[in-house]
Amino acid sequence: MxxxxxxxxxxxxxxxxxxxxxxxxxxxxxxxxxxxxxxxxxxxxxxxxxxxxxxxxxxxxxxxxxxxxxxxxxxxxxxxxxxxxxxxxxxxxxxxxxxxxxxxxxxxxxxxxxxxxxxxxxxxxxxxxxxxxxxxxIGSRLTGMGGRLHASINKDIAKYLDPSPKLVEYLQHLRKGGKKTFLMTNSTLPFIDVGMTYLTSSPDWRDLFDCVIVSAGKPDFYHSRRPFRRTREPTWDAVQRFEPGEVYQGGNLNDFSKLTGWSGQRVLYFGDHVYSDLVDPTVQQGWRTGAIIHELAEEIEIRNTPSYRHTLSWLLRLEQLLKEAQSYDEHKRPDGLRGVIEAWRAERACVRLELKIVFNRHFGSVFRTHNNPTFFANKIRKFADIYTSSITNLNEAPQDYVFYPNRTYLPHERVVESLIDTGKVGHTF
Known part of the structure; x- marks a missing residue:
């Protein structure tokens, strides 16, 4: 694509x-x-x-x-x-x-x-x-088929999508567990119909959802007062309720919550765009949010290789050696220590470069600079309660599973709390 x-x-x-x-x-x-x-x-x-x-x-x-x-x-x-x-x-x-x-x-x-x-x-x-x-x-309002990209995709859908029986299985699993599901997209119905029919291998893909909203116009959807309209029949009546199997367009977040009764932290909404999908639902309605980040799968695969782990381990050890070497009293430093420190600093620079180019030789990891999260990763952490490479990954967890966040350390906490985590410091009662 x-x-x-x-x-x-x-x-x-x-x-x-x-x-x-x-x-x-x-x-x-x-x-x-x-x-x-x-x-x-x-x-x-x-x-x-x-x-x-x-x-x-x-x-x-x-x-x-x-x-x-x-x-x-x-x-x-x-x-x-x-x-x-x-x-x-x-x-x-x-x-x-x-x-x-x-x-x-x-x-x-x-x-x-x-x-x-x-x-x-x-x-x-x-x-x-x-x-x-x-x-x-942007496409023609007369054809409703979306822009040039949509037209290109629809000509050869198999070039861009693979059927996803795991997605169908996950949605069916949710519904059998009593969960409500909805699809909300900025794309038009003709485009979504072609894609979802191919993705689910069924023209009845709408049955996987309790509600389908197309041409939503996010992020304006979260702030506007534009009413919903039906898409498949030319009607001009106001939408009073969402009918099974029907598809609606436009609308706004407040009306969506009123018509469905879904609001607050009972809703978990997944999207792939930080600003169009994740920011406003949290602020406006208190929804839980999930980010779909496709690059995550490849980065995790790289980080799990023995070569990456070895290189990272050596970097962390180098930095520890540098801290210890620099802690010597300036007047009591052994002869040649200054040269060793400079050599370690040069080695550290080389190792940091190696850890960068293994992801992308020009820009490195999507999620990390050298020591800190990237600006992009921080937005994900700020506005998404959970993130994953594919929503179907959640099929591996029970529906009542609670994801508890990891504790983050401030610099002055790290030594003691790391010892506690590793069991090297215990509690007395």
């Missing part, structure tokens, strides 16, 4: 926004970008930042190349921390499922302009790509 999005975006840039025709010759590189990167409007820098808005300096790219003079970044921000005002007014985060092809087209076009001596402003480029992305998704 990312390649299809990339190809449509470059066609729109040439055909609609009058970019050079050579842009159509650009080729999508699936290994270049990751989700959650930030684009600097003023400088054209693409980078990864952590949960405290600190820049991971070895991820800053201009076009397809690492920035040559990293001091430019440090000088601009007087360090590596991005001030809140600058982050809010001058940077754009690419955090949804379509962000990888969008990041790639931004970088590839910027690279093309630089190599061909074409004067440009990075903000114009970002605005044009964002506008093209909206066109890609």
């Amino acid at each position: 990312s390649k299809s999005i990339y190809d449509i975006l470059k066609e729109l840039l040439v055909d609609t926004f009058r970019y050079p025709s050579q842009i159509k010759d650009l080729q999508f590189d699936p290994n270049f970008a990751i989700r959650g990167l930030h684009y600097d409007f003023n400088n054209g820098w693409l980078m990864k930042i952590d949960n405290m808005a600190n820049i991971q300096l070895n991820t800053v790219h201009v076009g397809r190349e690492p920035i040559r003079n990293k001091n430019e970044v440090v000088d601009l921000h007087r360090g590596l921390h991005i001030a809140p005002d600058y982050l809010r007014n001058n940077m754009f985060q690419l955090n949804d499922l379509f962000s990888i092809p969008q990041a790639c087209i931004l970088s590839d076009v910027l690279q093309y302009f630089r190599e061909n001596g074409i004067s440009f402003h990075p903000r114009y480029l970002c605005d044009d790509v964002s506008h093209a992305a909206r066109i890609l998704h």
